[in-house]
Amino acid sequence: MPAPAPDTPAPPGHRLVHPQAANDLLMYRLNRLIAVAGSLVVRLCEGGYGITRREWGLLMVLAQQPGLPPAALAERLGLDRARTSRAITSLQNKGLVTRSTMPGDRRQAVLSLTLGGLSLYDSLFPQIKALNQELLSELPPEMVKALDHALAAMQQRAEMLVATRTDLPRTYRLRGGRH
Template sequence: MSLSPSQRLASVDDLLLYRLSHLTAAAGAVVVRLCEGGYGITRREWGLLAQLHGYPGGLLPSELAERMHRDRARTSRTITALLGKQLIERTALPHDRRSVRVSLTPEGQVLYAQLMPQIQAINSQILSVLSHEEAASLDDALERLRVQALAVQASMSPDLPKADRRRGRTASALAAKPKQALTRDRP
């Protein structure tokens, strides 16, 4: 009996996260074409609009960032883009004029109502290869994997260095490297 990729884990092609990224890329390409070509918004902008739907009072930008699993800077850029497209609006909080809630404009609500059924149809087409039981098993497996991933994340050592994504190195490796070597590496 041969092992499945999830049991084998012999190469990068067998790794769960790599395989999920391929699925996301293939399915996401359809959503990107729909959003960008049909509606003039990015997939990230669509995600923010979808998160705001159902919150007539709006959400704080920090709440949006958390819900979307994005950093605040990236969320802020997306908010700015959608404000420019008049799909969302900011409302200052009465008790703290520096804090704002972000909510959909009527135009944003209309866009959501037009786009959501199409996004749901794409998801349905992708899932159509699974039986009802397989889809239920997939949902169960995905939730168990999410919970396990959170447990793995919580078990990570707090001493693990953070990456300096601008340079592709850890902050501690940068600090340990002589300054001359840092300048020599630059293109």
């Protein structure tokens, strides 16, 4: 599709489909949105509750799915196991999470929220939910519905790309970059 003439306005979404600069790239724009809006979540979590955004992510998942092993928790959040382990240890030290061994296999552990963890979740979730609702408040309902569908489709496509794009180099973050 050729670029529109300079005097003709570009059709909606044109710059996403035909990016010309960093500000046109979908992932760049999503990252900027997360950086700006996410800073509100960071301020709320760290300033109001003494937990990091990563720790909040673990609490949210465990509130919905108690009894997960650490590896499953890391996978659900898209985090590496080392960072997840550090966050779990921090939450345990704060009295918000318990780690129990599985019956029959003491090498396997499952995680659950303590009463303090549940209380923190019950207090913080409505505030973060309100921030999300405020962020969406400028969009009409049909646009919110379309955004929900678009995000689900893009998530599915991203997961398929990760599974099939074997031509891309692997990362070795723990070793300082390229291997």
